[in-house]
Amino acid sequence: MNSKKATKFKNKYRIASTRLQSWDYGSFGSYFITICTANRKEFFGNINNGKMNLSEIGQLAYDLWFEIPNHAQNIALGEFIVMPNHVHGILNLTNDDDDDNVETRHALSLPQQPQQPEQTIGQKRFQNQGKNTISSIIGSYKSAVSKQAHKLILEFKWQSRFYDHIIRDEKSYQEICNYIINNPENWNDDTYNITEIFNKRH
Numbered sequence: 063m064n065s066k067k068a069t070k071f072k073n074k075y076r077i078a079s080t081r082l083q084s085w086d087y088g089s090f091g092s093y094f095i096t097i098c099t100a101n102r103k104e105f106f107g108n109i110n111n112g113k114m115n116l117s118e119i120g121q122l123a124y125d126l127w128f129e130i131p132n133h134a135q136n137i138a139l140g141e142f143i144v145m146p147n148h149v150h151g152i153l154n155l156t157n158d159d160d161d162d163n164v165e166t167r168h169a170l171s172l173p174q175q176p177q178q179p180e181q182t183i184g185q186k187r188f189q190n191q192g193k194n195t196i197s198s199i200i201g202s203y204k205s206a207v208s209k210q211a212h213k214l215i216l217e218f219k220w221q222s223r224f225y226d227h228i229i230r231d232e233k234s235y236q237e238i239c240n241y242i243i244n245n246p247e248n249w250n251d252d253t254y255n256i257t258e259i260f261n262k263r264h
Contacts, residue, residue, distance in 0.1 A: 092140065092154045092229040093196055094238045097204065100219035102254060104146035112247040119207075119216050120144050126206050127151060134199045140235075141242040148254050150242045152229070153196065200224050 099105050106120030116124060124144045130153075131137045140152025204220050211218035229235045249255055 090155055092152060092235060094227040094229055095151050095153055095196070095200060096148055096225040097200065098148040098221040098224075098254065100221050102147040102221075103219075105218050106144050106146050106149075108146055109246050109249045112249070114144060114146075114246045116144060118214065119211050119218050120146075122210050122214075123149055123207050126203060126210070129206070130199060130203060133202060135194050137194075137199065141239045143242050143245050145245060145249070145252070145254065150245060152235075152238065152242070153199065155194075155196075196226060 105117065106123055107115045107117040109115070114120075124142075127142055127144075127149065128139065131139065136156045138154040138156050140154055142151040143149065204224075208218060208220065227238075229238060245252065
């Protein structure tokens with residue numbers, strides 16, 4: 063069993079979410095998102111002289127990111143980059159969901175145990191992601207890329223999870239934008255560049 067704490071849901075073990083449990087990911091705010099390929103395999107292309115050269119699946123990952131506002135409410139896209147084995151992007155939720163959508167983020171009706179502590183927002187989100195949360199938006203994006211890749215008979219697989227960072231102020235927002243823009247030029251020092259990491263160790 064993984065060293066991280068595992069709990070049961072519907073009689074199956076799951077690893078505790080990496081999402082911040084006290085934060086409602088359907089609420090107003092800006093989020094720095096990183097999504098990696100499975101085993102960080104370089105499906106999306108390569109970098110030459112500081113420029114990203116997209117493969118066919120890399121182009122799909124790029125194009126479908128810009129489709130997100132057509133399938134989710136109150137979303138504005140920030141900076142975005144496709145790297146050889148991951149994507150970085152900023153999602154701006156421009157407004158809270160309306161009352162109907164807020165209700166969809168509540169937990170499914172489950173028997174309550176005596177003296178059971180109130181569920182965190184993160185626990186509720188695991189049971190029902192909702193229509194316009196970061197998890198549901200990224201899940202839909204990953205699914206769209208995978209489906210298109212499979213239709214074209216392209217080998218491809220995402221890592222099961224994604225990484226998020228809540229951007230809390232304008233200074234952080236600008237720093238992250240600059241990081242995304244300059245990512246291809248800094249690829250040799252990137253922590254996601256497993257080839258370069260391997261070469262430095264041997």
